[in-house]
Amino acid sequence: MSRIPKLPGAKENKPGFSNIRNITRTIGNGLSDVDKKALLLNHTKPSSTITSGTSVAAPRLKRAASANAVAPPSKAAKVERKPSVSARIPPYDYKARFNDLVEKHKVIKSELTSLNTKYIEVSDDYEKYKELADNSLKETSILKDKLQNCLRELRQITADHDSLKLDNALQKRELDDLHNKTKILEDVTNSLKIKSMENDRLELEINDLSRRHKSLQEENEAIRVLNEHLKKVSAEHEKLQEDHKCALELIKKTQTHRDALQNIIDTMYKDQRILRNTIQDLKGNIRVYCRVRPPLESETNKPLYNLHVVDACTIEIEKIELLNSARKGKSQHTFSFDGIFTPHSSQEDVFAKVSSMVQSALDGYNVCIFAYGQTGSGKTYTMEGGNGLAEYGIIPRSINMIFECMAELKEMGWELSIKASFLEIYNEVIYDLLDSSKDQESHDIKMVNSKGSELYVSNLREEEVKSSHDFIRLLIFAQRNRQTAATLNNERSSRSHSVAQVKISAINEKRKEKFTSNLNLVDLAGSESGKTTQRMGETKHINRSLSELSKVILSLQTNQSHIPYRNSKLTHLLMPSLGGNSKTLMLVNINQFDDNFNETLNSLRFATNVNSCKTTKAKKNLTLFDGF
Numbered sequence: 001m002s003r004i005p006k007l008p009g010a011k012e013n014k015p016g017f018s019n020i021r022n023i024t025r026t027i028g029n030g031l032s033d034v035d036k037k038a039l040l041l042n043h044t045k046p047s048s049t050i051t052s053g054t055s056v057a058a059p060r061l062k063r064a065a066s067a068n069a070v071a072p073p074s075k076a077a078k079v080e081r082k083p084s085v086s087a088r089i090p091p092y093d094y095k096a097r098f099n100d101l102v103e104k105h106k107v108i109k110s111e112l113t114s115l116n117t118k119y120i121e122v123s124d125d126y127e128k129y130k131e132l133a134d135n136s137l138k139e140t141s142i143l144k145d146k147l148q149n150c151l152r153e154l155r156q157i158t159a160d161h162d163s164l165k166l167d168n169a170l171q172k173r174e175l176d177d178l179h180n181k182t183k184i185l186e187d188v189t190n191s192l193k194i195k196s197m198e199n200d201r202l203e204l205e206i207n208d209l210s211r212r213h214k215s216l217q218e219e220n221e222a223i224r225v226l227n228e229h230l231k232k233v234s235a236e237h238e239k240l241q242e243d244h245k246c247a248l249e250l251i252k253k254t255q256t257h258r259d260a261l262q263n264i265i266d267t268m269y270k271d272q273r274i275l276r277n278t279i280q281d282l283k284g285n286i287r288v289y290c291r292v293r294p295p296l297e298s299e300t301n302k303p304l305y306n307l308h309v310v311d312a313c314t315i316e317i318e319k320i321e322l323l324n325s326a327r328k329g330k331s332q333h334t335f336s337f338d339g340i341f342t343p344h345s346s347q348e349d350v351f352a353k354v355s356s357m358v359q360s361a362l363d364g365y366n367v368c369i370f371a372y373g374q375t376g377s378g379k380t381y382t383m384e385g386g387n388g389l390a391e392y393g394i395i396p397r398s399i400n401m402i403f404e405c406m407a408e409l410k411e412m413g414w415e416l417s418i419k420a421s422f423l424e425i426y427n428e429v430i431y432d433l434l435d436s437s438k439d440q441e442s443h444d445i446k447m448v449n450s451k452g453s454e455l456y457v458s459n460l461r462e463e464e465v466k467s468s469h470d471f472i473r474l475l476i477f478a479q480r481n482r483q484t485a486a487t488l489n490n491e492r493s494s495r496s497h498s499v500a501q502v503k504i505s506a507i508n509e510k511r512k513e514k515f516t517s518n519l520n521l522v523d524l525a526g527s528e529s530g531k532t533t534q535r536m537g538e539t540k541h542i543n544r545s546l547s548e549l550s551k552v553i554l555s556l557q558t559n560q561s562h563i564p565y566r567n568s569k570l571t572h573l574l575m576p577s578l579g580g581n582s583k584t585l586m587l588v589n590i591n592q593f594d595d596n597f598n599e600t601l602n603s604l605r606f607a608t609n610v611n612s613c614k615t616t617k618a619k620k621n622l623t624l625f626d627g628f
Ligand SMILES: Nc1ncnc2c1ncn2[C@@H]1O[C@H](COP(=O)(O)OP(=O)(O)OP(=O)(O)O)[C@@H](O)[C@H]1O
Pocket: 292, 293, 294, 296, 343, 373, 374, 375, 376, 377, 378, 379, 380, 381, 382, 386, 493, 494, 495, 525, 526, 589
């Protein structure tokens, strides 16, 4: 009950209100006797008293009604309208009246309870609303304050904005002013820049001009010096002119002398050539030299037969047969040739004797130099040589000599062109040693013209050589090709003839002379007999070609009308160099090994046959021509 708020204006000391409370309490606990009496008194009082009694309770009912304005009409109200029912109860009937009152009391009590409940609810709501109202009031006050603040701030901002606007307008005006000033300044700067550039240019021009001025001053000075020098030079020039006149006269005289001397030289050269060839003719156009090779370091233990050099042209060989052999006793043989090269003769010694043949080629004769002998007798060493300049053989030395003489001949008006080709004849088939391809085209020996004096080999590479170096390069290439073939074909190099051909074409415009000569440098196949079946086949070809060579030489010796050149590839190829219009030199190579005595004997006999052959006087290939 303490939570129930006191209604405004309800005071405890008010008799009406306390009465009601008392009544209520009493009704709740059962009526006391006093109450019952009071009730009876009140009840028995005239209706006006009752009315006054009810008027005491009225304010409370009114308040309840006002608190429950929307509530349905209360039972109390209904009770107030009931006097008409109680009026029907006779006044004496106290019991009925009492019951009626009890009934009414019950109704009022229940109404009071419901009113109390509602009062509590309303009080709660009141409290809530009051709190809400208080909060709202507080919030409103806060919001009001905020609004006030905002309004203040807004006023301040508006004021600031206005002042800023003003400032902005002022600054804009200032900026425009500044823009204008900047533009003016830019214009001024540009014009200043142009002026400064102009200034720089002018400075450069001034510098350039001062430099030019300086150099002109220097030139002026130099011209002055030159003028002085020129004066001296012109004096010297005049003197020199006089000297020149004298010199010209002297040159004229010398020229006449020189021409006379040149004529003498030409005549002497001609005579020299004639003499050389006369000597050659006297020596014979087929010349044979014998070269004995020394044993190599690895061969020092091999037994040797006796070899005795009788004189510069004669050797004697002797083999002492064992007493128990079929041919017991001494076997002694003497051979004479155009010269003998002992085991001590150097490559230079050999070439000194051979060089006259190379000279003949340069004089326009066909020349053939070939090395003959059994395998390992030193043919390749003699023709090609070993390592280094000192061991150069006949082939590289010949080419060196040709190029050395070329310079001399040039002074006498001769222009020479040299062409080289390298070939190999193996089993009667020609192979081009400058062609490294495996499948070479076939090579045949053909005639250049119907006379048959000049021959050529079809499909054979012929390289023009401009120097000895060019030629050596080709020679090495050919050697390598021959070695490759030899490796593929079991020592083929020993069993084939190798031919280096040098073609010399010379022309002398002044003397209207020209000639072509061939220098054939031949390393023949080993001349010994073969032992295996394959060797037998090769030997047959070698022996045939060597015997054909011997026959050709013999036919030439006996001046036969028919010379069997075409019977072998070798003789056919060497035809121009073996016939009348040629010079031939054979080097028969031998060794001194006892085992090789018989082969050596055969070689020396073959060489003796060749040596006894005398060809007719060689004819030079020189022709006269009217012009080019
Ligand atoms: N005069 C010499 N002085 C020094 N060594 C030589 C001389 N002659 C030949 N020889 C050497 O003897 C060896 C055989 O010589 P070479 O190969 O020239 O003989 P070959 O007759 O050409 O043989 P093949 O028929 O097999 O070609 C080589 O090692 C060579 O260097």
